[in-house]
Amino acid sequence: MVQDHVSIHIENMLHGMPDTSPKHSIFRVHHQLRQVNEKAYEPVILAIGPYHYGNGKFKFMEEQKLRYLQQLLNRRQEGSVDRYVLILRELEQQARNCYAETIDLSQEKFLAMMLIDGCFIVELFRKYNLMIPTKEDDLLMKSDRLRYYLRRDLLLLENQLPFFVLSKLYDLTIGQGEPHEFSGIAIKHFKFGRKGPDRNLTMGNWEHLLHLYHAWRTYGLPQKSPPPYMPVMPSAIELKRRLVDIKFENGTLEIPVLRVHDDTESKYRNLIAYEQHFQSRVINYFTDYVTFMDCLINSSNDVKVLRDAGIIENYLGDDEVVAQMFNKMCDNIISSGSYYSDIFQNLNVHCKKKRNVWMAKLRREYFHSPWAFLSVVAAIVLLLLTATQTVYTVLSYTK
Numbered sequence: 001m002v003q004d005h006v007s008i009h010i011e012n013m014l015h016g017m018p019d020t021s022p023k024h025s026i027f028r029v030h031h032q033l034r035q036v037n038e039k040a041y042e043p044v045i046l047a048i049g050p051y052h053y054g055n056g057k058f059k060f061m062e063e064q065k066l067r068y069l070q071q072l073l074n075r076r077q078e079g080s081v082d083r084y085v086l087i088l089r090e091l092e093q094q095a096r097n098c099y100a101e102t103i104d105l106s107q108e109k110f111l112a113m114m115l116i117d118g119c120f121i122v123e124l125f126r127k128y129n130l131m132i133p134t135k136e137d138d139l140l141m142k143s144d145r146l147r148y149y150l151r152r153d154l155l156l157l158e159n160q161l162p163f164f165v166l167s168k169l170y171d172l173t174i175g176q177g178e179p180h181e182f183s184g185i186a187i188k189h190f191k192f193g194r195k196g197p198d199r200n201l202t203m204g205n206w207e208h209l210l211h212l213y214h215a216w217r218t219y220g221l222p223q224k225s226p227p228p229y230m231p232v233m234p235s236a237i238e239l240k241r242r243l244v245d246i247k248f249e250n251g252t253l254e255i256p257v258l259r260v261h262d263d264t265e266s267k268y269r270n271l272i273a274y275e276q277h278f279q280s281r282v283i284n285y286f287t288d289y290v291t292f293m294d295c296l297i298n299s300s301n302d303v304k305v306l307r308d309a310g311i312i313e314n315y316l317g318d319d320e321v322v323a324q325m326f327n328k329m330c331d332n333i334i335s336s337g338s339y340y341s342d343i344f345q346n347l348n349v350h351c352k353k354k355r356n357v358w359m360a361k362l363r364r365e366y367f368h369s370p371w372a373f374l375s376v377v378a379a380i381v382l383l384l385l386t387a388t389q390t391v392y393t394v395l396s397y398t399k
Contacts, residue, residue, distance in 0.1 A: 024100040025207035026160045029273045032332035040266040046153040048117050050103045065120040098162040118169040125185045152263045157270045160208035218285045233295050236302035259313045265325050288339040294330045
């Protein structure tokens, strides 16, 4: 019996399928998230990994990658990359399995990409941390603008190499006196401009740089499981009418300061996209935080309230831009609960109490400024004097 050519085609496709689906960690951002703001997920100057491989607009950085690789070989007095290619060849299939899509690059191109991109990142972090000297003609280290976009592009979900590739290349090129763990120098690079205690994340099974950054930003936060409570609460303006300050502790809602820069939306969107691709996670810190801020912010007036309270530092200049950023960042996000459920519930209970509403109205209308307070005091004194005079008049008449 002659087998149908369609059957042969399908059987060949089935033959190429692995027995079990490998665990992926590097994804393309799904269409529903991407369509809201596509630019937030795309590199500006630097393509890392296969998803944006071969794009001509990154030609300048491709040349810089090769310069960094040449400098690495010269510093280590190596005339060939053979040693590195042999190691990466053993890791090729494991690296390919990290990507959610089948990578159509040949073995030659895939290994070359991993080596060139990986060594570039390792050398970039070394230079940033002053572990190796920087040449006078190094454009990347001399330009604040380029360094800014490099940090941004290295935190894109689609712009990642498997962390074990980076770590292996670092180990193969480690110099005397350098830290033993690559994750340590990586965190120092992304910690730029952020204050706070050092967080020991040198040991961990990191998937890629975005995963490491996510872990650093959420380090030390409580690991409570959120109940299935959907976030609903008053906006910032409504809260200001009901509460003395916008924080919640004994009637006060406390929110850490948020500095909004040009790259804030891209950074948060990619952290959210990372969490959305791992729905098995117990806590989606950034998804829940942005949802929380979206509830607070309905308009530019809400942003102004948060700015006046010192909660938002707006470096974009326009409050409306910040409002739209938070209002759109939650579009097409799937959430079954919230890390802040207790705050939502307690705040709503507080705001519904008539006594709290009455006290807030009294403060807003009569104690919002020293002059208003003095006018209220004067009115009370006048009322008391009038009552006293009335009493004395009645007593005099009675006598």
